[in-house]
Amino acid sequence: xxxxxxxxxxxxxxxxxxxxxxxxxxxxxxxxxxxxxxxxxxxxxxxxxxxxxxxxxxxxxxxxxxxxxxxxxxxxxxxxxxxxxxxxxxxxxxxxxxxxxxxxxxxxxxxxxxxxxxxxxxxxxxxxxxxxxxxxxxxxxxxxxxxxxxxxxxxxxxxxxxxxxxxxxxxxxxxxxxxxxxxxxxxxxxxxxxxxxxxxxxxxxxxxxxxxxxxxxxxxxxxxxxxxxxxxxxxxxxxxxxxxxxxxxxxxxxxxxxxxxxxxxxxxxxxxxxxxxxxxxxxxxxxxxxxxxxxxxxxxxxxxxxxxxxxxxxxxxxxxxxxxxxxxxxxxxxxxxxxxxxxxxxxxxxxxxxxxxxxxxxxxxxxxxxxxxxxxxxxxxxxxxxxxxxxxxxxxxxxxxxxxxxxxxxxxxxxxxxxxxxxxxxxxxxxxxxxxxxxxxx
Numbered sequence: 001x002x003x004x005x006x007x008x009x010x011x012x013x014x015x016x017x018x019x020x021x022x023x024x025x026x027x028x029x030x031x032x033x034x035x036x037x038x039x040x041x042x043x044x045x046x047x048x049x050x051x052x053x054x055x056x057x058x059x060x061x062x063x064x065x066x067x068x069x070x071x072x073x074x075x076x077x078x079x080x081x082x083x084x085x086x087x088x089x090x091x092x093x094x095x096x097x098x099x100x101x102x103x104x105x106x107x108x109x110x111x112x113x114x115x116x117x118x119x120x121x122x123x124x125x126x127x128x129x130x131x132x133x134x135x136x137x138x139x140x141x142x143x144x145x146x147x148x149x150x151x152x153x154x155x156x157x158x159x160x161x162x163x164x165x166x167x168x169x170x171x172x173x174x175x176x177x178x179x180x181x182x183x184x185x186x187x188x189x190x191x192x193x194x195x196x197x198x199x200x201x202x203x204x205x206x207x208x209x210x211x212x213x214x215x216x217x218x219x220x221x222x223x224x225x226x227x228x229x230x231x232x233x234x235x236x237x238x239x240x241x242x243x244x245x246x247x248x249x250x251x252x253x254x255x256x257x258x259x260x261x262x263x264x265x266x267x268x269x270x271x272x273x274x275x276x277x278x279x280x281x282x283x284x285x286x287x288x289x290x291x292x293x294x295x296x297x298x299x300x301x302x303x304x305x306x307x308x309x310x311x312x313x314x315x316x317x318x319x320x321x322x323x324x325x326x327x328x329x330x331x332x333x334x335x336x337x338x339x340x341x342x343x344x345x346x347x348x349x350x351x352x353x354x355x356x357x358x359x360x361x362x363x364x365x366x367x368x369x370x371x372x373x374x375x376x377x378x379x380x381x382x383x384x385x386x387x388x389x390x391x392x393x394x395x396x397x398x399x400x401x402x403x404x405x406x407x408x409x410x411x412x413x414x415x416x417x418x419x420x421x422x423x424x425x426x427x428x429x430x431x432x433x434x435x436x437x438x439x440x441x442x
Contacts, residue, residue: 017041018095018145022155027080028091042234047071060186069095093154093219099183100212101146107205109137113412131239154220218298297366299326300333302341306364309345316353317360324366328373328436333412333414339374342410344406344430348379351428355382368436375432385423392421408432 047070054060073091080087091152112134142261257271297303306322313320329337341364359380366375385392405421412432413421420431 005053008051008053009383010045012065012098013045013048014066015098015143016069016095017044018073018152020076020100022097022147022151023090023093023158024076024087026158027082027086030079030081035078036079040079044068044072044075044088059184060192062180065183068182072429085411089219090158093150093216096216096219097150097214099146099259100150101143103205103208103212104146107209108142109135110205112138117180125151132284154216157220167364240342243384283344290379297324297326299337301337302326302329302366305338305341305345309342309349313345313349313362314335318349318352319361321361321363324364325368326366329366329434332374332411336411336414343407344375344377347404348377348428349382352379354379371436373434373436375430375434377430379428380426381428382426385428387421387423391419392423393415 041325048071051064051068053064069091073088077087077093142162178420227389297306304326306324310320332340345362345364352360352362359377363378366373368374387393391409408430409419411417413436415434417435418433422429422431
């Protein structure tokens with residue numbers, strides 16, 4: 001068995017499967033995953049071993065490696081319960097990683113002037129793939145460094161169970177095309193046997209590495225773009241729902257106030273008659289007092305949302321301390337006010353609802369300070385909070401939760417606001433600074 005046959009049948013498959021695993025291991029798995037996985041790996045080795053080496057032609061060599069890669073894509077599709085695009089995305093990222101590490105190792109071989117027939121494409125026996133211990137160390141360092149770097153930079157962006165969705169396959173197809181051209185170019189360069197071509201090969205090797213990095217950046221940029229677009233769509237949907245909910249809540253609050261005052265007057269008339277019913281009427285008044293929570297701040301939208309949330313807090317045994325000057329937020333639309341403070345208070349209520357009674361407190365401060373409007377909310381919290389890009393992230397299924405804080409930031413950005421979130425010593429704080437008059441409003 002020649003070096004090339006050994007590399008093609010075993011070493012390349014191991015490198016490729018390990019690189020692909022970095023990007024696909026978080027994907028949804030099929031039933032009997034641990035039985036399918038070794039079967040798929042065995043079939044991949046068998047396919048690579050049976051792939052005939054009919055010609056040293058660089059285009060045929062490229063075809064062989066691409067055929068092996070395509071077969072691993074099929075095997076990954078059989079193991080993971082994801083779409084073809086998702087599986088292909090992970091496998092292409094893996095192949096790009098493997099190829100970059102391969103290029104880096106070959107540059108080291110050329111730089112240290114190892115004989116040309118000691119590389120992976122050499123004609124010697126497989127035992128001479130690494131001509132000496134130093135070459136083996138170079139190989140290990142090259143692959144470990146590249147795999148670790150690409151795992152930290154790219155693989156970690158594919159969060160657990162998060163499907164890959166691209167707005168358009170064009171950028172992904174372009175990234176694949178760059179990779180394919182890179183592989184063919186490498187095969188052509190390796191086939192050059194001129195003794196004094198080391199410098200040319202090193203230059204082209206560096207070019208190939210840059211192509212791999214460019215391909216990877218394009219691929220994940222398309223993924224990140226779609227992810228951000230999905231998040232923005234979800235936040236905008238929440239904003240439109242808040243707009244509709246504001247009108248409904250406004251009507252409900254008005255009806256509650258009307259009924260409350262009607263019942264209060266009726267109780268007053270009954271009490272004027274005196275009698276044993278006074279105690280019963282007193283209990284009814286105490287129960288009705290919960291609905292006398294109409295907040296007056298000077299802004300109708302803020303009054304509606306604060307009244308609504310105050311009623312919910314009272315029902316859940318949560319005390320609310322509100323200091324708000326609604327007149328200073330007139331630059332915001334009613335829908336944005338309802339969305340902003342609704343999400344702030346919803347998050348706070350969820351955080352304190354299961355805490356001990358003395359910690360079930362929410363403090364909200366909305367006041368002008370100089371040329372700025374300060375919005376501050378403070379509450380206790382129980383479970384640890386993770387942060388990403390300065391904002392708390394939701395544990396669990398992040399495809400459907402965690403958009404409350406994003407919606408808050410969305411409104412802040414609309415009015416050129418500065419959002420700061422902290423969670424220290426069991427106290428969660430949201431601080432927002434708006435320029436007075438909403439200079440950034442769009």
